[in-house]
Amino acid sequence: MHAQPVLWARLNLSRTLRRKLSYLHRKDIMLRNDEEDDYWDEVAPKANISWDDLDQKNLLGATAGSTGKLYQQLKSFDSLSILDSNQSALGQSSEPIVPLTSLVLESNIDLIVRLERPDLHELNKTISEETLIEEMLLGHPVSLDSCKSLRAKTNLLQGAVNSADGEVILKVVLYLMSTLSKKHANKMLGQHPVAAKVYANYLSVSNQHPSLANLLESLGKMREDAILQYYLANLNQTAGAARQAQNIFSVSSSHFNSEASDKHLKRHVKLLELCSGLGMNSNTTGHEWLREALSRNPANISQAASSIGMSEKIYQWISLKYYIASGNFKEIQNTFKTSWLSGNRPKSIIPLNKLVIELEKSKAPKEQILKYVRMIEDPIERRNLEAKYASL
């Protein structure tokens, strides 16, 4: 199990105490214990105290036992009430409150905390960026507030990226975004594409699309920004085909600058215009439009299909399937092209054996199936299929 959130409050309290401690420590006020008077006579007080020099059992004249008693008294204060009551080995109940500073020196509060809760004391120390990242990887709660300087923040972000943990990277990035100016934050993200991507994913999944668009633009990610805008234009499918066409047109002219992308978008806009003309909704595909158009007005459809870039083969396939499904077998042959190369006989772009399979699937009349079987050029295939369908 990881450290509990209540540690935070303890940490903050220790910090508060620590600020007071550093002030009071300069005044060099020591706690005297009656039992330790002899100690004071023998040992000169130190001017500068290193925490590392302190012996836990005999800290500046205060023994473990006396500090234990003191701890009990300190526990009675409201401001210390969040210290772990399990640490109370002496089991004494709390006493009425007196002001903290009149009872004990703040300097010794920290000593007591160090005696009773060494883990809390460790948290007070300045932690390097590397250690912060390690703590985060282990799932321990940490405060990134100690990383105040730009250099520290840069090191922190680098450490997060090196860890390859998306969660750690995101926590660091969110911290940077809240503590740095936009200019500095975006500059840092620009230097760390992995972190930028993690943040972009976060904005995308949490539907913060305007922020995402701004981020992509500031990072110079024109293509990604363009794709995002196109995605957003498509997302709003309740807007109606005409409105969506406008959205996509504006995205196309403002964001897409490659010829290939531009062509696709122009075709999409054209399709939406055609759909709008038929009163169809905005998520209609090209083949759905064609089927609807064939059902209403077959004349000049092929030109319209060509204007949205539909190939001859796809046009034929969609038309054939529509005519077969609607039982309009007369129109099938009208989709074939005549060519002087084939002696002005109608020639299908679609392989005839596949047309025959489609007819069979739709349970077309036998004579219709055999009509196209007889057009198959390969004699062996033609004979086999004739035998198969003639017996139906």
Add this chain to the structure above:
Amino acid sequence: MSSHLSGGRLNVAALHDYARKELIDMFDGGAKTIVWDEGLIGPVSLIAPYNLLKEHEVNQMFSLSEGSISSAASRKIIFLTRALPKMMDSIAEHVHSEEQKNHRREYQIIFVPRKTTLCETRLKNRGVYGNVKGAIHEWACDFFPLENDVISMEQPLAFKELLIDEDPTCIYSAAQGLSTLQDVFGPIGKVSCQGKAAKHVFDLLKRIKLEKGAPEKMTGIDHLVILDRSIDLLSPVATQLTYEGLIDELIGINHTKITLPSEKFNNGEDPGKKTIILNSSEDLFSDIRDKNFSAVGDALRKRAKTIAAEYEARHGQTMQQMRQFVARLPQMNLIKQSLAVHTTIAEMIKEITDSFPFMDSLLVEQEFMNGIDTDKIHPFIEDQIGQQVDIIKVLRLICIQSITNSGLKQKVLDYYKKEIIHVYGFEHILSLTHLEKAGLIRVQQSARPFTVLRKTLRLVVQDGSESNPTDMSYVHSVYAPLTTRLVQHLIYKPGGWRAIQDVLNSLPGPTVMEEPFCDIQTLDSSKVVVVFFVGGCTMAEISALRFLVQQEEAPVELVVATTAIINGNNFTRNLMEVLNQK
């Protein structure tokens, strides 16, 4: 302990027990109700089946995204979920609904494998974080054991996250998982990797080792091979032709289970569907799973004859022989049932594999693998688009053409894009963009690395026998997965990867060759090799590796570890952009 997890020198069952204990320890005492993220039911059932949960006072179970939990009898509600924002929305709705009904509940959330900042933020935004704060836990189950030689992280989106989202988290999870393997099984002797993601995993693993120190055990994993999925994109999209591979392709295996209409079987426990568990605890399945499908019919017939002969042999037996027969009867009945089930499954598969659409598509696929007609607009693909077949099938064929041709000409690629957009919709511009980003479709450059790889690694083997194979190419009938060829060279060929340095240089990403990792004592009996796929592996690749181990003389025990078991359909689908999912 489950029988299908035992038997290997690497005790995969230990992972199973470790993960189970961790999960159960998170359940406090008292009656409780579990509300499931459906995506977790499969993996968690591998570790903690319902009977075990019942023993630990789980009274009821509900689905997170359907229905209400008001009828839950127990006060304690445990939400077991992945770290997905939509799951947090569902949790919030349940909590608010219970509050409105004045039901006093105690909530706990167990994230698998870990919570995320996004999820915590979502809970706060939905105003329910205070209800669960202090009761949020993580069940960091790194690997789910599927077989005694297969373990999976059950992260099917790892490849997409890495290549499309550019989120490196799966690298971190993989390194942590491998570190856990080391803790459980012992030190890793040496490591080889190929590919960028594989190298990243290795670098992180080294860092973790520095922090944790080497394990104290003397024996463990002799060789760890880490392979990046990106080095071989053909294997996931090619049609698998092993029995288990075809079941996964055509029916879909979810955490070793399949669900079929029960009218296909005589004894359906439920009028609608029958769930069948597929693992090596069933002897018959263990025998036929890795065979090419064309050899399965014979294997089933042989087994049926053997059973029939045993039944017939009971006539004219002595009393003692009869007693022995009666003792064997339960086992024989089990085999008979198993035979019936697999005969039915094989018939269902055969119906599809014998059909013209399947055969035609397979023929085109194998032509591409042989380098035939790869550099032009293929009429079969055009017709498939015109006939509006499932877009996944079309995209797979285009990916195979692109990979085997080392990219497509710009005009060919533009043509396919245009046709797909017209027939399937303009939103597929985004899907195609993703496939390009992942490297499955790309514009042809001057170099043709696949042609070289095909020759030097013998990726395509003609005239190989499918019923009595002598080469691992039987798993796709003509194609040996590139990843498994690399493992073959590393483990079994003289010189290892050093002998094919030029080949490795033409693969994407860096190479690490047998770098020493920890001190380890190698046993004379057999070496333990773990092959870890970053981005997923297919059943066919697993079958090919098992075949390799059986064929070669040097005793090697091979364990496959992967981020997920993938097939061509789910691999391609996960890379597509679906607008209405947002």
